[in-house]
Amino acid sequence: MRKLTDQYGREITYLRLSVTEKCNLSCFYCRSDPGKCGIEPVEGSLEVKDYLKIGRIAAGLGINRIRLTGGEPLVHPDILEIVSGLANLDGINDLSLTTNGILLEKMASQLAKAGLNRVNISLDSLDESNFRQITNGGKLASTLKGIDRSLDEGLKPVKINVVLLKGINEHEIENFVRLTLSRELDVRFIEYMPVGGQHGNWSRYFLPLDRVLEIAHTIAPLSIVEGNHGGGPARYCRLEGAIGKLGLISPLSRHFCDRCNRLRVTSDGKVKPCLFSDQELDLRPHLDHPEQLKNVLLEAIKRKPDPGKSASNSLARMKQFEGKRPMINIGG
Numbered sequence: 001m002r003k004l005t006d007q008y009g010r011e012i013t014y015l016r017l018s019v020t021e022k023c024n025l026s027c028f029y030c031r032s033d034p035g036k037c038g039i040e041p042v043e044g045s046l047e048v049k050d051y052l053k054i055g056r057i058a059a060g061l062g063i064n065r066i067r068l069t070g071g072e073p074l075v076h077p078d079i080l081e082i083v084s085g086l087a088n089l090d091g092i093n094d095l096s097l098t099t100n101g102i103l104l105e106k107m108a109s110q111l112a113k114a115g116l117n118r119v120n121i122s123l124d125s126l127d128e129s130n131f132r133q134i135t136n137g138g139k140l141a142s143t144l145k146g147i148d149r150s151l152d153e154g155l156k157p158v159k160i161n162v163v164l165l166k167g168i169n170e171h172e173i174e175n176f177v178r179l180t181l182s183r184e185l186d187v188r189f190i191e192y193m194p195v196g197g198q199h200g201n202w203s204r205y206f207l208p209l210d211r212v213l214e215i216a217h218t219i220a221p222l223s224i225v226e227g228n229h230g231g232g233p234a235r236y237c238r239l240e241g242a243i244g245k246l247g248l249i250s251p252l253s254r255h256f257c258d259r260c261n262r263l264r265v266t267s268d269g270k271v272k273p274c275l276f277s278d279q280e281l282d283l284r285p286h287l288d289h290p291e292q293l294k295n296v297l298l299e300a301i302k303r304k305p306d307p308g309k310s311a312s313n314s315l316a317r318m319k320q321f322e323g324k325r326p327m328i329n330i331g332g
């Protein structure tokens with residue numbers, strides 16, 4: 001198959017598909033109205049067959065990896081059907097899912113059987129009370145059990161995503177880093193992004209990831225893990241003797257737009273050429289017309305922004321991005 005590239009020479013291989021805006025947690029930093037996390041918008045959500053149509057056309061174009069996200073993808077009543085449908089598509093060789101892990105203890109085995117390859121689990125605190133506060137009532141023990149069950153079921157590598165938040169979980173950096181010493185986990189710190197909905201709170205909580213490296217160096221010698229790691233945005237390193245890796249995802253302090261390999265589709269059927277851009281193309285009028293659907297996906301790729309125009313310092317980037325849909329409405 002020919003490579004699918006954009007006009008800047010980036011190969012597009014990866015589709016992030018949001019299956020719901022609904023979530024069973026309501027993390028204070030994630031959306032503008034935390035009260036709406038449990039509510040699915042009444043109109044406009046795609047159906048199972050629509051996700052499969054989009055996946056099939058994308059795979060035919062050259063996409064070989066799909067990640068399901070949300071909202072919380074595991075609250076979708078038909079998530080197993082979506083997983084098995086996408087896993088069976090020709091050309092898809094990596095099907096993954098981003099989750100808060102709450103439902104994984106119950107579902108990891110069924111997900112693995114349905115054809116899911118691996119999971120990324122969001123976990124912003126290892127302290128029960130801090131976890132409860134950040135997530136507005138979530139139970140840390142549920143996510144921890146979900147992590148264990150995912151490892152048991154072979155949904156590997158299991159990646160743990162920690163959004164670093166100044167004054168909220170920065171005191172837990174050391175505990176997160178130490179997790180990699182004894183567990184087969186890739187613990188990835190992510191910079192808090194001003195993607196919309198934070199009501200000016202972004203600068204209050206933003207912390208560049210340099211702090212993580214400073215702390216990791218005090219624990220043990222650190223070495224860089226080379227490789228392209230599936231084309232993802234994380235830079236990886238490893239503490240001496242550690243089983244797991246440490247990942248750093250710095251969209252602000254060290255952006256990676258020149259390596260962007262993805263398209264995003266929201267659960268209301270909009271394809272986004274770029275997480276940070278306001279541009280969206282509606283797939284819904286074309287769902288029953290494969291040729292048109294293909295053309296809209298190609299148009300979205302054509303509209304991916306010029307990586308050379310991404311501001312290089314974090315403050316300017318914040319201004320470029322501010323005021324867009326919050327993460328939960330896009331699919332994080």
Ligand code: SAM
Pocket residue numbers: 023029030031069070071072073098099100101120121122123161163190191192193194195327328331332
């Ligand atoms: N419910 C799933 C989960 O918890 O992983 C998937 C959706 S959630 C929106 C995806 C990820 O986006 C979570 O790790 C969340 O912490 C992260 N996130 C939300 N808002 C963010 C922001 N402004 N900057 C960086 N990450 C953010």
